[in-house]
Structures are given as C-alpha cells and as structure tokens.
Amino acid sequence: MSHAAHPAVYCCLVPYAWIRFFHIASAIGFAGIHGASIVVLYVIRNERDRGRIESILGFSAKTVTAMYLTLVTVVGTGLWLGFEVTIFLRRPWYWLSLALLVVTSLLMWFVAKPFAERIRAACDIRPSGVPRVSDEELAMILRSRRVHVIAAIGVIGLGAVLYLMVFRPNF
Numbered sequence: 001m002s003h004a005a006h007p008a009v010y011c012c013l014v015p016y017a018w019i020r021f022f023h024i025a026s027a028i029g030f031a032g033i034h035g036a037s038i039v040v041l042y043v044i045r046n047e048r049d050r051g052r053i054e055s056i057l058g059f060s061a062k063t064v065t066a067m068y069l070t071l072v073t074v075v076g077t078g079l080w081l082g083f084e085v086t087i088f089l090r091r092p093w094y095w096l097s098l099a100l101l102v103v104t105s106l107l108m109w110f111v112a113k114p115f116a117e118r119i120r121a122a123c124d125i126r127p128s129g130v131p132r133v134s135d136e137e138l139a140m141i142l143r144s145r146r147v148h149v150i151a152a153i154g155v156i157g158l159g160a161v162l163y164l165m166v167f168r169p170n171f
C-alpha cells in the first residue's frame with residue numbers, strides 16, 4: 001500500500017480528503033477570481049473612453065486581495081498535503097509546482113502589475129482638463145504586445161502547475 005494511494009491512513013488531525021478538498025476548492029477560487037483580471041486585460045484593448053477604462057480596471061483591482069487570499073490558501077494547503085504524505089516531499093514535481101507558482105507570481109508582479117498601473121496613469125486627466133497622455137499614446141499602450149506576454153506567462157504557468165499536479169511526472 002503506497003502513501004499516495006491511501007494517504008488517509010497517515011493523517012490524523014484533519015482527514016486527508018478535506019485538505020485535498022480545500023486545496024482544489026482554493027485553486028478553483030483562484031482561477032475564478034483572477035479570471036476578472038484576465039477578461040479585463042483583453043476588454044480594455046478595444047476601449048478608448050478613459051472613464052470606462054478606469055472603471056473596468058478598477059473592477060480588476062477590487063479582486064486582487066481575494067486573489068492573494070486564494071493563492072496563499074492554494075500554497076498553504078499544498079504544503080500541508082506534502083507534510084501529511086511525506087513521500088511527496090521527495091518528488092521533484094511537488095517542489096517544481098511550488099517554484100512555478102512563485103515564479104509566475106513574481107513575473108506577474110513585475111510585468112502585469114506595472115502594466116495595469118501604466119494604463120491607469122495614462123487615463124489621468126490634468127486639473128486643466130487635458131489628458132496626461134495623448135489618445136494615440138493611450139491606444140498604443142492598450143494594444144501593446146505586453147498584453148500577450150502577460151497572458152502567456154499566466155497560461156503557461158497555470159498549465160504547467162496543472163500538468164505537474166495531474167501527471168506527477170518522475171523526472
């Protein structure tokens with residue numbers, strides 16, 4: 001009987017199935033909540049009205065705290081699972097998935113967050129009523145390739161973690 005096949009045998013305080021339940025539920029929650037930022041990223045590309053762009057981006061900003069909460073829960077319950085079924089701690093897929101989540105988050109912090117802030121700043125109107133950047137420059141930022149770079153980082157990061165979770169490859 002392997003630890004991985006019958007992990008409940010090795011768990012005491014909280015049944016293993018419940019930790020797994022919260023791990024999967026928080027991953028679904030993360031994807032659902034962060035879906036707001038994903039949709040916003042593409043919706044604003046075709047928007048030119050500064051007020052509307054700011055309110056659409058504001059919607060994404062409102063989801064950030066909940067996104068971090070679900071992300072921390074995913075990592076926390078993932079670590080908990082590892083310490084319940086200690087054989088996981090000796091598997092590369094386990095640490096690689098954790099590293100990928102951290103790297104994806106850091107890349108988002110350094111690429112996606114500044115991009116959203118740049119758009120917010122570009123929507124600013126001076127007290128005189130003149131926009132801080134021209135309509136052409138704003139359109140250029142909105143349609144920049146950075147959008148696809150952010151999407152690629154997120155999709156590859158999330159896809160790779162999902163692959164490691166499901167297939168648990170032995171390198």
Ligand code: HEM
Pocket residue numbers: 034037038041057060061064071101104105106108109112113116117150151152153154155157158161
């Ligand atoms: C494993 C997958 C992902 C992780 C761990 C992740 C994590 C993060 C983190 C930590 C931030 C910074 C939030 C902040 O402090 O402002 C962020 C922002 C963002 N992410 Fe992701 N992300 C992932 C997937 C994606 C995907 C697939 C997309 C798009 C296709 C995406 C689009 C964005 C956008 C647009 C922002 C900026 C949100 C804003 O400031 O309003 N992310 N992400």
